[in-house]
Amino acid sequence: MIEVNEGLIRKVAELSRLELNEQEIQEYVKSIGDILKHVDQLSQVNTDGIEPMVYGVDDTLRLRPDEVIEFGTDEHGKPKVLSSAPEVMDDGYKVPQIIG
Amino acid sequence: MSLTHLGIPVDQNTEFETVIGLEVHVQLATNSKQFSTARARLEAGKSVTDEAVNSNTTPVCAGHPGTLPALNKTAVEYAIRTGLATDCKINLKSIFARKHYFYPDLPKGYQISQFDLPICEHGHLDVELGETGEVTKRIGITRIHMEEDAGKNVHMSGFSLVNLNRAGVPLVEVVSEPDMRSPAEAGAYLRKLYAIVTCLGVCDGNLQEGNFRCDANVSIRPKGAKGFGTRAEIKNVNSFRFVEKAIEFEVERQRQVILSGDKVIQETRLYDSQKNQTFSMRTKEEAEDYRYFPDPDLPPLVISQATVDAIKAALPELPDQKRDRYIKDYGLSRYDAGALSSTQSLGQFFELAVKLSGTELAKSLANLLIGEAARLINDAGIEIQDSKFEPKAFADLVKAIADKTISVTAAKQIITILYTEGGDVGSIIDREGLKQVSDLSLLEPIIEQIIAANPKQLEDYRSGKDKLLGFFVGQAMKATQGKANPALLQELVTKKLKG
Amino acid sequence: MSNTKTIREIHDAFDAGITNPLALTQAFYSKIDQSKHNAFITLCKDRALKQAEQLTQDLKSKHGGKVPRGTHPLYGIPLGIKDVLTMDGVRTTAASKMLDNYISPYTATAVQKLENAGAISLGKLNMDEFAMGSSNENSAYGNVLHPTHPDRVPGGSSGGSGTAVAADLCVAALGTDTGGSIRLPASFCGIVGMKPTYGRISRYGQIAFASSLDQIGPMTKSVEDAALLTQVMSGVDMYDSTTADQPVEDWVKVVRDTAANPSPQGMRIGVPKEYFIDGIDSEVRQAIEDTIEKLKAQGAEIVPVSLPHTEYAVATYYVVAVSEASSNLSRYDGVRFGVRPKAAMEAGSPAEFYKKVRANFGAEVKRRIILGTFALSSGYYDAYYRKAGQVRRLMRNDFEAAFKNVDVIVSPVAPTTAFKIGEKAKNPLQMYLTDIFTIPASMAGLPAMSVPVAKDHQGLSIGMHLIAPRFKEGVLLKAATIVERISS
Secondary structure (H helix, E strand, O other), rough: OOOOOOOHHHHHHHHHHOOOHHHHHHHHHHHHHHHHHHHHHHHHOOOOOOOOOOOOOOOOOEEEEOOOOOOOEEOOOEHHHHHHHOOOOOOOOEOOOOOO | OOEEEEOEOOOOOEEEEEEEEEEEEEEOOOEEOOOOOOEOOOOOOOHHHHOOOOOOOOOOOOOOOOOOOOOOOOOOHHHHHHHHHOOOOOOOOOEEEEOOOOOOOOOEEEEEOOOOOOEEEEEEEEEOOOOOEEEEEEEEEEEEEEEEOOOOOEOOOOOEEOOOOOOOOEEEEEEEOOOOOOOOHHHHHHHHHHHHHHHHHHOOOOOOOOEEEEEEEEEEEEEOOOOOOOOOOEEEOHHHHHHHHHHHHHHHHHHHHHHHHOOOOOOOEEEOOOEEEEOOOOOOOOOOOOOEEEOOOOOEEEEEEEHHHHHHHHHOOOHHHHHHHHHHHOOOOHHHHHHHHOOHHHHHHHHHHHHHOHHHHHHHHHHHHHHHHHOOOOOOOHOOOHHOOOOHHHHOOOOOOOHHOOOHHHHEEEEEEEEHHOOOOOHHHHHHHOOOOOOHHHHHHHHHHHHHHHHHHHHHHHOOOOOOOHHHHHHHHHHHHHEEOOHHHHHHHHHHOOO | OOOOOHHHHHHHHOOOOOOOOOHHHHHHHHHHHHHHOOOEEOOHHEEEEEEEHHHHHHHOOOOOOOOOOOOOOOOOOOEEOOOOEEEOEOOOOOOOOOHHOOEOOOOOOOHHHHHHHOOOOEEEEEOOOOHHHOOOOOOOOOOOOOOOOEOOOOOOOHHHHHHHHOOOOOOEEEEOOOOOOOHHHHHHHHHHEEEEOOEOOOOOOOEEEEEOOOEEEEOOOHHHHHHHHHHHHHHOOEEOOOOOOOOOOOOOHHHHHHHEEEEEEEEEEEEEEHOOOOOOOHHHHHHHHHHHHHHHHHHOEEEEEOOOHHHHHHHHHHHHHHHHHHHHHHHOOOOOOOOOHHHHOOOOOHHHHHHHHHHOOOHHHHHHHHHHHHHHOOOOOHHHHHHHHHHHHHHHHHHHHHHOOOOOEEEEOOOOOOOEOOOOOHHHHHHHHHOOHHHHHHOOOOOEEEEEEEOOOOOOOEEEEEOOOOOOOOHHHHHHHHHHHOOO
């Protein structure tokens, strides 16, 4: 059905923000081509009127009471969520201007 | 060479019609965030800038590996309230979906929103148009869906700092039909929607803090055309006046584009209020493909009809209902009643004052509140309850006007004093010497003196120049430093002139 | 300590004063230090030893030398934790270079529950990167070796967990299972692996691969231990909206009662014809058929069943799982956590910044992100993501029909025993087909187990796969106990 070629791999890699070298592109053209060929057998299955199963559970959404539970600060008084950030300045996540 | 737009020939004389659809992001006034237990709402009187950066975050709203969303119950209730107040159908089953794009203020690389099945659909609201608000127009609401706010990037020199305090704050996005035909209609729609969400208590309504933000989709077409022109989306304008001005600018820009033979392109534009113009956002590197799909972490949201009914039964009086009640109970004009019911706080203040003054003075109260008082408050960008104004002071004021203790002019002066320092109306009248002079023994000699000093004008008046009455009244008023009871003064002057 | 000690036996040894939590923990660390299996990525010795010391002290001073089994059913039990589960203050990598320096600021609910019950976490176990793999060859921290055959794979993605338990580097371990990631390594390594019903155990703190399929489960030396760990971890969690409000039974009692009288009398056991196909290793087939025969001989009713959509399982799974994965892995952008390469700071465009950061992903992870992004992209969504969801529904319907007539379904866990390192690494599709028997239960959200039943001529373990209806862990554990008994 779908033809997996370099163009498709490049386009999807761009959408995924993945940088691929020539060798990787060739490898993915082949392996993803094989996988999608295998996946194409799904088209043989008659699914007319079948509701897709998208959740692991049958339950409906449980709602959380609207209560604040603060996450707190580390021993230096800094917000604890910042602890593994690559770069922090004035408690903000520092990023190059190009992306901000 | 002849130009066409939507297949219709156009030139300098073509009358264009504006088509506007609005998407409003309403921040819900919940305690915690949409999907995390982090604090969502500012303390009263605080600004986002007062908050310590990234202090109101948990691993969930910072998108840490392994975290999952858990939906805020109150946010659901607020979304339903908003839907009910705008006559929407409430979907008893709705679905959360992920919308993917990469941006540093979007922690998970996707925003949790609703796509296929939003919580509310097919509503409308009525807006009042024209000078006195006598014309009503119904604007369709396509859908209201729940989603989460993004964080904020603060741009520094050479880098940016990401603050996630706002990331995950609950939003409802209210999407209108493209039913508005002028900037004024767009403004009226926004003001009405704002009145509704603040009246419902679902939104704090602080425009400066971004509680209520608007994206406007604007296009134009030759009057009578059936199709729609290509639209531009003006993003994130957070003042009603600026939305109107941005649309005005955009309409003229599009007209010029078309008349110069170019095509309007579909794009996102920003409005610069200082320059009063819209400009194109930096071009996207590629077409967006948001790859919406149902969020497997959030099973369908199912609400019972009983829950919806209970929320409906507990809805507060809505602005339109309040307006009608004011007209009926207090005999106010539609315009005055509409203005007083446009914000929760103003209506509350009015009703408290009316209780103290008596219903017969309601009109006078309305005049003072909508005129002088509202102007001062709007200029300061605050709510009436956050000012020094007290309902009792306004009740005292209208009583003082009614019993002729003070003039309306003096009342306005007193409002300015109340605004800056508050205080008791009686004491201010005394202190400032604003009491109206109605004493004949004081006024008559003054009038006689003025008539005597202006024989020429007296002669002209008596020979038929009636307009000169104003001259004499004015002179007399001036002589009393504006304190004379104007009605009485006029009566006395007329009598004396006629001799 | 012998490497067959179960939790019950260890508690008896604590009671008898033969050993204590601290001595046991130290003994495991010295074994881990000597081991060449590469089963752990990170050890948290200080944290574990401190905890063990406290528990040892308390055992004497607070509990009179007797293990408080009622309040702390895992008192002093050293466990290994798959490195896809977060622990506050402990490095959590998901075996990815992306998270090489990530110290999680919070603890996964399941781990917290185990520690609240007295368990000691020895460290973080190796795995396939982001749990994507069937052989543990996709780890940024190197292969995990098979516990007894160092030229072979331990299975994946919970390969570190499989080897660590089999090689007795911990009493039991946590794994996670998306399409077979607990059951396959359990089978290859010769231990018990259990994937509870989707929704049983909170996923909060489990780094997501495919959210509608991921489930935490125990990998243990006995069915009873699996029951105990599952029992401790199960239940509704406010932080995971997909945890099910279902009663948690006393499964340990179910196992003990069954062990006391291990008869399959009256049990209806389904054998799906689609699971006994060409391409199954003959020794594997023989071992499973022998076990079925034994069950029959002891009174079980063997019922042929059909699961007609089994042949589409791998295709369905690889659309659903990768679609969700491509979305779940969007958060790795080098802004809030994780490794940000220098090159990213010199990026000339936003896209380039993200690409330089996301170059940290390994080849298999990138492959799946691309596949998933494709399956969700505009123009392909209906033909791939939506279609797969529909076939998934049909697969679930197959099971529901079959379970009208049977209590459990049995099959091989995998078509082969542990294969050689590198044998399938070059052919992703062949690798994916390893999971053909474990995927259907995952797609349907069913509880399933792997119980060792035999060894092949090379001494490689063969596991029997047992599947039960949703939330019927009691039935599953009862059958597993019987299989365990008749195979020993």
